[in-house]
Amino acid sequence: MRSFSFLTKMTVFGFLLSTLPVLFIGIFSYVTSSNEIQKDVNKGKYQLLVQINANVDQILTTVNHTLNQVINSNVLKKAMNSPLNVSDFTLYDNLRDELLHMQSFDTKLEDVVLINSRHNWMIKNSGLYRFDQYAYHEQLTSLIQSNEDTAWSMNPSVWFYSEESADSAKCEYNISLIKKLPVTERNPYGLIMANIPSCSLQTLLQYDPEQSDTTMVLDDKHHILLHPDHSVIGQSISVTGFTDTEKLNEQSGQFMSLINDQKYSVTYYKSPTNGWIYLSFTSIASLTKESQKIGIYTLVVCLFMLLVTMLLAWIGSRRMYSPIQMLLKQMDVRTPEIRQNRKNEFQAIGEQIQQLFQSKTQLESELQQHLKQVRTLFLAKAFQGQVKNNDLTEQLERFGYSTQLQAWESLAVVTFQIDSLDGTRYEKRDTELLLFAIHNMIEELIPANNRLGSVTIDHTVATLFGSATVEINDFKTALFELTEHLQQQIQTLLELKVSIGISLPFDSIAHISLAYQEGLDALKHRLKLGEGIVIQYENVNQGKHYLNISYPSHLENELIDAIKLADKDKSKELLRSFLGPVFSDQMSPQEYHLPLVRLLNSLLIVKQESGISLNQIHPGKSSLFEDLLHLNTVPEIEEWFWTRVIHPMIQIFRDRQDAQYHNISEKIIDLIHHHYDTDLSLEECASRLNYNANYLSSVFRKETNSSFSEYLATYRFSMAKKWLRETDISIKDIAARLCYNNPQNFIRSFRKLEGITPGQYREKHISS
Structure with missing residues (x-):
C-alpha cells in the first residue's frame, strides 16, 4: 500500500475540514430557504383566501340585507296578495322599482326574480310573465318546494332569461340567493331570487395568467362556484384532477396533493358564513423553480467558498509543513526514502532523534x-x-x-x-x-x-x-x-x-x-x-620546605611579545615584573645567575630567529654573558637588560613594523569586508596571515585606533543599516546573516548603538 507524505495527508485533511462545513452550510441554507419560501407562499395563499372570502361574504351579506328590505316592504307584501293584472300597472311599477333598486354595481346583482305560484305570475328584468307559461316553470317550482326557506345556490343562467334575451347571458351559471315568500306563511307559495353571475365575481379571485397558481371557490357539495376557467363552473371539483376532497374537512389547512401527475401545495379555507370552500393550488414545480435560483446562488457562493478554503488549506498546510521539511533537510532525510520505507516524516524524525540520543549517550560516555x-x-x-x-x-x-x-x-x-x-x-x-x-x-x-x-x-x-x-x-x-x-x-x-x-x-x-x-x-x-x-x-630536611628556584615563564613570554610589538612601556614594566619573583627567593648569588642567564638566552634566541645580528645590539667584542655575570645589584641588572639588549631590539622591531603595520591592517580590513557574515575571529585572521593573534590585535589597534571586535561590529552594523534601508530582508534573517545567536541580541545591540530598534529604523527611512 502506498504511503502518502504528511503534507499530502495534512492537505487532504484541510480540504475535508474546509469542504464538509461548506457543503453542510450550502445544503442547509438551500433546504431552509426552500422550506421558508414554501411556508411564505402558503401563508400568503392562506391570507389571500381569507381576503377573497371576506370580499365575497361582504357582497353576499349586502345582497342578503338588501333583499330582506325588499321582502319586508309594503309593496312586496301587497303584490304577493295580488293577481297582478294589466290594470295593476302602478303596483307593478312600484314593485319593479324596488327590484331594480337592489341591482347596483357593488352588489354585482344582474337580475332579481319574483315568483308567485298562487296567483301565477313571475317578474324579472325582462318583464311580467305568467308563471305556468314560463319555459323553466318546473325547475323554478322545484325551488319553491325545497326544504330550505333561505339558501344560496348555483343555477343555470338560462333559467332566468326569456328566449328573446337568452344570448345576452354573460355566464352559464348564476349564484342565487333564494328566499321563500311570504316569510310568515307556513306553506309559502312564492320566492324571490337575487342572481349574481358567477363571472362577475371572477375578479375577486385575483387571477394572474402568468402564475401557475389556481384559486377557486366550492360550495358545500364540492361543486365549483368560482374558477378562472368558466367552462368548469358548476361542475364537480374532480374535473380539475383533484380527488383529495376528504382532506377538506377542517376549517382551514394545507397539504400536498397529486393533481394530473404533478405535485401541488393545496391551501383551503372554509367560510363560516355559508360553508363555501376557498381553494388555492400552488405548483411545487413553480416553488422549485424559485428554489433553483436560490440553489444556483448558493452553489456559486459555496463553490467560491470551497475554492477559497481549499486554497487557504493548501497554503496553510505547506506553511505548517515547512518546519518539518526544514527539519528533514537538516537531518538529511529525503522524502523518496521515507515513501520507499513506508514511513511518515515523524517516524523518520523520531528515528533520527533516537539515533541522536544514542550518539549523545555515546558521546557523553566518551566525554x-x-x-x-x-x-x-x-x-x-x-x-x-x-x-x-x-x-x-x-x-x-x-x-x-x-x-x-x-x-x-x-x-x-x-x-x-x-x-x-x-x-x-x-x-x-x-x-x-x-x-x-x-x-x-x-x-x-x-x-x-x-x-x-x-x-x-x-x-x-x-x-x-x-x-x-x-x-x-x-x-x-x-x-x-x-x-x-x-x-x-x-x-x-x-x-x-x-x-x-x-x-x-x-x-x-x-x-x-x-x-x-x-x-x-x-x-x-x-x-x-x-x-x-x-x-x-x-x-630528611629538618622540617624545611624544598627549595624551588622560581622562574616566571609566562612573564618571559609576555616580555618577548611586547618586544616584538615594539611596545616600549609595556616591555619595561614586564622586565621589572619578571625580575621581582626571581629575586624574591632566598638563594645564593650564584643561584640567581641561573634565571638571569636563562632570560638572556631566550632573548638571544628571539634575536636570532628574527634575523637580527649581534652587532646591531652589541657592537663590542665582549660576551654578553660575561657582562651579565659581572653585575652585582638588582638595579644594575635591570638597567643592563634594558639598555644593552631589550631597548635595541625594540628599536629594530619598530623600524620593521612601521613598514609592515599598514599592510597588515589593510589585510585584516579586507578579511572583515569579505567575511563579515561568518564567524570571523582575530585568531582566524592570525591563522590566515601567519601572525600571532596578540601581535595582530596590537597592530590593528595602533593603526585604526579601535580593536578588531569593535571594527567588525561597526562594519556589520553599517551593513545591517544598509539592508534595513534598501531591502525587505526580515530582521530575523539579518541577525542570522550577522552571526547573532538570536534576533533579540541583535535588536538589543542595535538599540544600544542607534537608540532605536531595527524596525523603527526601517520605518523611519522608508517614510522619509
Whole structure:
C-alpha cells in the first residue's frame, strides 16, 4: 500500500475540514430557504383566501340585507296578495322599482326574480310573465318546494332569461340567493331570487395568467362556484384532477396533493358564513423553480467558498509543513526514502532523534572518559609545576573539586613507588598494570572528599591528600596512619612492597608542585633506609620546605611579545615584573645567575630567529654573558637588560613594523569586508596571515585606533543599516546573516548603538 507524505495527508485533511462545513452550510441554507419560501407562499395563499372570502361574504351579506328590505316592504307584501293584472300597472311599477333598486354595481346583482305560484305570475328584468307559461316553470317550482326557506345556490343562467334575451347571458351559471315568500306563511307559495353571475365575481379571485397558481371557490357539495376557467363552473371539483376532497374537512389547512401527475401545495379555507370552500393550488414545480435560483446562488457562493478554503488549506498546510521539511533537510532525510520505507516524516524524525540520543549517550560516555584523561593530564602537569597559579584553582573547580578546596585547611602530597619486582610473581612488563592497580586502590581507600584524583608520573603514583583539620599534628598523624594502611593493603592484596613519601603539610593549593618534589625527595632515602618505608619529608630536611628556584615563564613570554610589538612601556614594566619573583627567593648569588642567564638566552634566541645580528645590539667584542655575570645589584641588572639588549631590539622591531603595520591592517580590513557574515575571529585572521593573534590585535589597534571586535561590529552594523534601508530582508534573517545567536541580541545591540530598534529604523527611512 502506498504511503502518502504528511503534507499530502495534512492537505487532504484541510480540504475535508474546509469542504464538509461548506457543503453542510450550502445544503442547509438551500433546504431552509426552500422550506421558508414554501411556508411564505402558503401563508400568503392562506391570507389571500381569507381576503377573497371576506370580499365575497361582504357582497353576499349586502345582497342578503338588501333583499330582506325588499321582502319586508309594503309593496312586496301587497303584490304577493295580488293577481297582478294589466290594470295593476302602478303596483307593478312600484314593485319593479324596488327590484331594480337592489341591482347596483357593488352588489354585482344582474337580475332579481319574483315568483308567485298562487296567483301565477313571475317578474324579472325582462318583464311580467305568467308563471305556468314560463319555459323553466318546473325547475323554478322545484325551488319553491325545497326544504330550505333561505339558501344560496348555483343555477343555470338560462333559467332566468326569456328566449328573446337568452344570448345576452354573460355566464352559464348564476349564484342565487333564494328566499321563500311570504316569510310568515307556513306553506309559502312564492320566492324571490337575487342572481349574481358567477363571472362577475371572477375578479375577486385575483387571477394572474402568468402564475401557475389556481384559486377557486366550492360550495358545500364540492361543486365549483368560482374558477378562472368558466367552462368548469358548476361542475364537480374532480374535473380539475383533484380527488383529495376528504382532506377538506377542517376549517382551514394545507397539504400536498397529486393533481394530473404533478405535485401541488393545496391551501383551503372554509367560510363560516355559508360553508363555501376557498381553494388555492400552488405548483411545487413553480416553488422549485424559485428554489433553483436560490440553489444556483448558493452553489456559486459555496463553490467560491470551497475554492477559497481549499486554497487557504493548501497554503496553510505547506506553511505548517515547512518546519518539518526544514527539519528533514537538516537531518538529511529525503522524502523518496521515507515513501520507499513506508514511513511518515515523524517516524523518520523520531528515528533520527533516537539515533541522536544514542550518539549523545555515546558521546557523553566518551566525554567522561576523555574528561578523566584530561583531568589526569592536568593533575600531572600541576604536580610537575607546569600550570600557572591563577589557572590552577580555576581548573580544579571546573573538574569538580571546588567543595574540597573550600573545606581543606591542611594539604600534603603522597607519592608511591614500587620497590622491586625481584622475588615476586610479577615481571617487569607488569609494572604499568601494577601502578594502575595501586592507583585504583588509592581512590577506593581514600574518601573522595579527602583527595584529588591520583596520577602516575614516571613510575610514581601521586595524590593530594586534604583535610579540614587545622591542627598540624593531628593532620600528620591521620595521614601517617592512612599511608600505613594503604601500604598494608597493597602488600596483602598485590603481594607487593611499595615505599611511600609524604611532603610537608601546606595550606595553599599553589604549593602542589613543591610538595610533589618533596614527596619524590623523601623516596630517594630508600638508598639508606631500605625498601617498604613510609617516610615524611620533614624527617630528611629538618622540617624545611624544598627549595624551588622560581622562574616566571609566562612573564618571559609576555616580555618577548611586547618586544616584538615594539611596545616600549609595556616591555619595561614586564622586565621589572619578571625580575621581582626571581629575586624574591632566598638563594645564593650564584643561584640567581641561573634565571638571569636563562632570560638572556631566550632573548638571544628571539634575536636570532628574527634575523637580527649581534652587532646591531652589541657592537663590542665582549660576551654578553660575561657582562651579565659581572653585575652585582638588582638595579644594575635591570638597567643592563634594558639598555644593552631589550631597548635595541625594540628599536629594530619598530623600524620593521612601521613598514609592515599598514599592510597588515589593510589585510585584516579586507578579511572583515569579505567575511563579515561568518564567524570571523582575530585568531582566524592570525591563522590566515601567519601572525600571532596578540601581535595582530596590537597592530590593528595602533593603526585604526579601535580593536578588531569593535571594527567588525561597526562594519556589520553599517551593513545591517544598509539592508534595513534598501531591502525587505526580515530582521530575523539579518541577525542570522550577522552571526547573532538570536534576533533579540541583535535588536538589543542595535538599540544600544542607534537608540532605536531595527524596525523603527526601517520605518523611519522608508517614510522619509
